[in-house]
Amino acid sequence: MPDPLPRRPAAKPGATGSLGPAATVLDNAGRALPPFAALRAFEVLGRVGGIRRTAQALGIDHTVVSRHLRALEDWIGVPLVDRSGGRMELTPEGRSYHVRVSAALHDLIAATRDAMATGTSEGVRMWAVPGFAIQWLSDQLADFERSDPGFAVELRPTDTCANIAQFEADADIRFYGDDWPPQPGGPGLQALELARPPLVIVTSPALAASLQLTSAQDLLTAPLLHEEHHEQWRAWLTQNGVSVDATAERPLPGPLLWHAHLAIAAARQGRGLALANRYLVGRDLANGALVELAVPGTTPVMIGSYWFVARADRWSSPAIARLRKFLRQRASA
Known part of the structure; x- marks a missing residue:
């Protein structure tokens, strides 16, 4: 079978050129x-x-x-x-x-x-969606490093998905909606579903006390808070039997906050109702800064999952294998 590239004679010892001595x-x-x-x-x-x-x-x-x-x-x-x-x-x-x-x-x-890592502590460079990284993941990584002191994790909260195939990071975690492209994984990558949390409606205690909601239909006139689009609220309402006739010209009521943590902050300030999951609002629910708003006649809604993605050829490396197992166990607890 012929070589894919033409052969070229090797440089003579000591030969020099624009690329320096012994370049070939x-x-x-x-x-x-x-x-x-x-x-x-x-x-x-x-x-x-x-x-x-x-x-x-x-x-x-x-x-x-x-x-x-x-x-x-x-x-x-x-x-x-x-x-x-x-x-x-x-x-x-x-x-x-x-x-x-x-x-x-x-x-x-x-x-x-x-x-270079042989015989030394092995590190993992991880990117993750900001709200999840700040509100839940950072605490888990601190526990992971204490339980496995030989492995350190460098966490970067970012809305940009890491190019794992190009070694931009060792692992990436973010939320993928069931019907929202892109989906996790890809050529040369492997993915694990960490958690599939239900959405909950959260707001400030003061705003919750002022609302009189008798059904999901009443939410169409409530102060809704959105992230970068209206799809979360649209999916929640639709799955709870509310006909949503919203388009780009007629969007659902309420402002776009663009980030989950900003929508949650606005809910904490009493500006409206946000959809979130317990990984994002667990601390706020525990300390009373937010309350879960129960709407009569509604059922829990799940619209996607958090996924752990890494290169397939590094999936079984000690640090990545232990980290994903640890996070999967914590997310399931």
Whole structure:
């Protein structure tokens, strides 16, 4: 079977060029591989786009990045970058090559990190949706580190889903609605459902005492609080038998707060009624800052789950395996 890339003679000992001495690398079959610096520049370019952004990411001059890309194209004999029209984009061949180069380099990063962690404490870089991270997860991680002192967790609360496949984080936890794209997981990833909590209506004690709700229908005129959209309240009302004729032109009443923790804060301040789950409002219910509002004739509603996502090839690593088992047990308690 022919080599996927043309062969190029290895550099003579001590040979120098734009990429420095002994730039050519040999694989274990003695075949020449492209210079690593050129591969690295190409991989970053494919992710961030643009010569100057690549140079900034690598901490080198943009002219050096251009030289690396030209050298890689010369080495392979295939145009990887389309420079026409004042924009720099990968060619079809470049995109196909980038997928495999990026995967190989990130596997090398993972292998190096694993080797460096041998015999030392192993850390996990975790991203999570902010409300869940602040209100519930941070306390659980403190307990995890006390029970397993060899493993430390770096937690980043963020609304952005981590690119696990590109090693942006080791694990990611967020809420996925049953009918809201995207769904958890994906190629090369593995996912575990941590919890599927029912929604509860919460508000301040003062506002709760002032409301006279006799059925779910009465909520259509109540001060509702929403996160980034109206879908949570729409699903809750629909599953409790209320016909919701709400569109972009005729939305449900109440403001958008954009984040779960901001909607909960507004409920705490008496601004309206928020939908939440006990992972987000457990502390507030316990200390009396919020109360659960019971509406006659309604039933609990579940619209999605919290999912733990990690790379499939690191799913059984000691830190990730112990952490997900610990969190699953805590979430089920």
